[in-house]
Amino acid sequence: MVLKFIFELESNNGVIEKILLRVADRLNVRIGLSRDLKNLYAFIDGNEEDIENFSRELSHELPLSIYLKSLNAEVVEEFKDDLNREFPEINLPPCPKCLSEVKDPENENYYNPFHHCEVCGYRLSEKLTVKNEKWKEKFVDLADKLKSEGKIYIQTMNGKFEVSTNLEDAEQIVAVDLAAVATYFMSFEGDAKALGSIEKPLVNLKTNLNFKKEFGLSNPAYFVKLPDCMVLELLCEEIKSDIKLLGLKKTEKSDDFSFEVPNKDEIPVAVVTDTKNHDILIAKGERSLLPKFEKYLGKDLIGYNAKYIASSNENKTVIYKTDEEKESNVNLPFAGYFGVMNQWDLENKVTMGFAFYKEDENKIMMNSPKFGLVEYIDFEFKFEDFNEIFATIKVMNETGEKLVENFKNKAPELFENAIKASLDTKKKGIAYLWGLIGIVLGFADNVDDAYEKLLVYANSAMAKKGPRIDYKMKDKNLDPLWAIRTAMSFKLAGVDNYLLSFGVLESFAEFLSNTYETVDKESPLNGAVIVGDLFEGEFLNKIYTNIKKNFPTFTPKALPMNGAIEAFGSAVILSKS
Template sequence: MILKFSFDYNSNNNTLLYFLQNIVSKTKLENKIIRQKDIVLYVEGNEEELISFSDELSATLPMSIFLKNNTAEVVPEIPQIDSIKVNVDNKFAFCPSCLKQIEDDNSQDFYNPFISCSVCGTTCDVKSLILLKENEEIDYNSNKQLFEKLATLINEDKKVKIKTNSGEFVFKKLSKTEKKVKLLCTNLVNISKVLVANKKEIVALASLEKPSLDLRVNEVFKMTNTLSQEYVNVRYVDDLILYLLSKELENYNIDFLIYNKDEDYDYELTYKGDSKNLDSIKIKIVEDNTIILNSNSYDKSLDTIYSKFEDKAKAHFMVFLQEYNFYNKNIINFYSSTKCNDNICLYSKDVEGFLDIVSYKLPKSIKQIFDILQKDETSNRLLNNYKEKYPDIYENALNCDISMLKDKNIYSLWKIVAVVLGFSSKIEDENIVLNKAIESLLEKGPRIDYKLKDSDKIFNKEFLIHKLFQSGMSFKLAGVDDNTLCLGYIESFAHYIAKLVDDVHSEVPLDGISLTGDIFTYDLISKLVHKSITKNFKIYYNKDFVIQK
């Protein structure tokens, strides 16, 4: 009997292969690991042996932010292909096999954070932990007693500096603070006491990669006035020292710790030897997709590809094509950024190159926009009505200096919109239109014009900037409130993307859509884009590479 295990693994790294390789090395059953579209493991044995192996695989294989799905089926034979062998340079926090050893009170490694593990490949020559107070070493009888004491100290509001695999940090109990803080969740079961997190986000926090996410503070916890920030960066314990501490903190109902690098402390927990220097990955979950915001764990050859293009939009697109090996596909890429020039670009297998669909320009001044509106009878009448009803806003906009805006992107145009429509008196560092849209309580806003100049060509289309302002002024004159109007700008941006996809697809049949650039890390924007694009089109994000470099 042969079982075929298939793993939908959305990464080009070898981590999953490495774990499978180490797990099957412990069995005498015939097996083979191959990488095709999916990663596939074949194992041959009788029914009892395969059930036992399946149970062991399920218990030992760690969750990963890149593992989307896995299936098992009976097949007639194992293909005659060489089994793959890999090595990895990545260092891991811990795996289920590690936890099984340190939580077994009959094991010689009970509460030992410095174990060696044959599954995740970690080795360690550190012998013991050192607890210090004012550089004086404190004795303890066992690791269990040590972690019990640490938990007691933290419960008593003591600050403890701890050497971890991610660096040295000062940890303290979550308490009222006006500062912007980062949180370590020590008990994911109770994460909803403080933060709003869905199941996928909780699973991601507990995954092998131990990423951090920005999560919103829940409404009930806000009422305690403990945290002053709307969103908090949070991660789960990424170190066996922290994991063992978390088990003892449960006795005090402590589920979160504040941590940072630069702060005075009362006690220090350290050890002799180097830490692993784990990569601190930051991610975001968008419509079931894992978007990488910060990471050093991708294949560095992608940096070489990225560096070949001065245009960041093209650089990101080329990396995306490489990650998926989509050189024989037709892909449209929307690159929209808060800090670089936007671009909408088509890669076609037929021309084996890029076709710019839309790029953006910035007006030299708001007066230039008003001058364009004055050339048309209808828009001139609108402008005069706007000037009459909102004379202060009009004069302020006319005299506003927008020269500090250098990036030719939608984000910059929204900043100008904020001034023209009176949401702000000057060009702000933050994006008022986007912020107000996020604050809007409605589900829909008015339809704002994101128009392109009529052309028989599908490429190098001209974006009609003045239409973006004309429609907004019209709705403001009609009495639409600011937040709803701003929602209209964001929602209509999503509709604009969807229409472009349909228009290009009618000329060049598309195999997929890629979204790059940090605009798509905003929940509101990404959700509206996914909602607007018809379900027939597959939407892709980078695999391992960051969405905005």
Template sequence: MVLEFKFNYIGDNDVFEHLLNFYAKDYIYDISINDEEYILKIKADPDKLSDFCNCFNNISHSIFLTGFEVKEAKDFKPTYKQKQNLENYASLSFLNSNAYVQKNILAENEWGKFCEISLSFDGKNFEKVNKSNFHSLLLKTLDIIKKREKVWMKNHKGIYTFYLFDKEFKEDFLMPCDVKAISSIFVCSNEQLKFLASFEKPLLALRLNALFRQKYDLKIDKFFLKLAEDIFLFALTHELFKENFHFLSFKKNESFMDDFKILNIKDKFVVLEGFEFVHSKIKDLIFAKDDKNMARISYLASRFKQKSLILELSKECDDILLLNKEFNLLKITLPDHSKNIYSELENDPTGKRLLENFQKEFKLLDEKFESKNNFFSLLCIVGRILNLSQDFKEAGQNLLALSDQSRLSRGVKIDFKLNDNKEFDFIRTLRSVMSFMLAGVSAQDISYGVVESLSYFLRDFYDELKQEKKAEIVLISGSLFEHKSLLENVLKHIRDCKLSNVPLRI
């Protein structure tokens, strides 16, 4: 009997190929890979195939696995030759975590790796964890942690300190001692739990539940969470949970590489940071370039065969609307002083009248702007006009936060247009904002309207290129898409928008 498994795997790495080889190694099998489509054919007696399927159900789920189907197939001749240079991962998997919980066995994962971390109890001298010292280090760590003291941990991503969570959200992320503990502090959907528990163990920001926020009078709305990604931390949290401890606080003191961080939109996600699950050859090429961000963008474009429009919207650099890897179609120049805005408004009767009415109700700005030629700087200017903060960048961040918190199904329509010279007309946007302020519209409703209107502008920009057959898909990139309301609106309004495993920024 022959079964054919068809998988859709969007990760540009060897993880899934290795796992298929590992679990099929005792059978007659064949693997074919075509871009994101992986096909595994396997031949055996029905009983053995049933055993394989039961075993295969225990494979660690990957966030890059977006779908699969299985069917009975015709006989085949194996043509697949396993690569000799598949990359190794020391990460926790179901194989070794289950062995510890069910049988108290210290086992390697599917790559034959046990544990890569080193521990220190003084921050200076580190000891590598292995099977021989595992239990003694575990007991010592448990003893120190329960005394409310710190422990240092080193892995390939950096050096961290961790200790028992003390209800203070002052470090970088929390690690739950068990998935059952998450709901005591956070609101976590099934989709989010699935991402957290995946093989990749990403950092994911979750919303704090209302009861916990009220009890401790917290100002923050979200905080990052991460499950144990190696067998030692898994065992440590497992033992702590038995004694009714729920969370560890982690701080990254020294960084060797970015942690793998994602943002989820229902059952989809974008990678915010971290090249850990990008093939090392690609990673080395990107980091060898002087302009690493442009190398990242080029890699993103290379992942798709269709003609693409890349929306590179950044909070740190100038924005780019890149067509087919080479043409930047965005022309945006923002003012570096508030006086430039008001002088522009006075150039026509409508703007002059608006300005006269506006200054009767609101104080005019008189300040320099730390503007870059990007939409984030435009949001910062709007944030200053709305008086969301005295600090320029913080005003933009607060506008985005208000937009993310909004429950509106549709916002007020803010003008986002190009002028006759095909340059972005920032003054129309600001004039629109000022008009809504005079009409008494709240800062939060205007904030959401600005973000939603930006997504409409990007949609219309792409639609024109699509009609001219210059672009077939849209790819999102850049740190501005870390904000959920913008990402949701772009995914909602641009149907040809594609997600990938490429981080939004570097």
């Protein structure tokens, strides 16, 4: 009898595969692995008892994963085993098996913060993989100090942190469990899946009334995670009866618990979308994602982008991060677009690519087997100062002239702030435009800070719908003045900063999705590709959800929205030359 497990799984980092192999080996059951673009298949060959035992053991060890969409099983006649069993070595939060072992008083690894296995853990020096220490007492002492003094300084597997019961200035919040998240934050089904996954990403969650009452803080949102290493896991185990949330801030101190760990991976930041299945996307961060194996592109091909390298040799391409930074060796938007297309086998399909970068070009492109790559819309605009912007708005039409005069007379402080603001920045395209809007709304006196503040307001807004900001074309380029002037109008009308900022992002997401739909009606497309570091937070949610509602939508596969994907795309482009 052969039972075929079907895992709808985007990632090929080996986490699920290694758990399957471990369980099969322990039970002495024959197993075969295979996969295609969408699914991982596990073939279990044995009698009914063998398969029942395997299924039961697997259910105990199989973790949630943001990349595991579904799991089904069926009886088949064919046994297949053609998957290369070489997997990358990644840093990964604890798996269910290791978590159960460190909390079992009879286990040799009871309360050992350095315990890990072939599936999970962080790359540590051998001297740290010790056993039979008095770890329980150590974590009791840490918990007691935290309760009495309100803060401790510790090394975790992801860096050194000040851990505090004071959440006001926290950069991250660690919740002891999902129940604590539900108590203090506005979290939903997709948020719980992301937080509880083995990848343990940060998720931006809005605070609820319970949070505001208990902690006396008005902060609208925080980046929240569950314990993502054994150090935090065991600390939370000791405090969970008394303390439900901990604030983390990066520090150089680790006076209360110190050790050396070479991990420099950034913690992934997840965006839980409003799609029907609450698809989870990684905006940034590479922990558990890199190194990554992709298909072989050709001998000695190397693609670069910043600190990311994609090296093709032997039978695969390895994407990894280094300490040395290099410029991309091809055009960044093209690299991002081709990287995603290659991952999803879209190069012979007709697709539209949205490649948007904060400090690089912003482009809407199309690719088809017949015409190749075509640049469709650019987003290139620069201004010397707001004197130029206001003067240009005034000559657009009579309404524009009246708007500028009203803004000057009714919001003189905002007008003067804009006139004096510095427009010197590396920001380009839409990030530059949103920085300009942030300035005219009074968020800051420079593009960079105004852009960041606008994002904070938008991502913290308690809104389902924002005011409509105009994004209009002028030939093959976006005319940025329409967006600026409508933002000015809503500001004069008294729309609050949260709702207005939300509308700025939401309206542009609608502009992009409408652009896709318009082209698709004239000439059917096979899907949309979204890539670039502009796509994060609520903007990524909105654009992905809007297009995904009716059309296939593709983002970097098991990679963040930018960085590594452009390195891989660079190698893809070089392979065609």
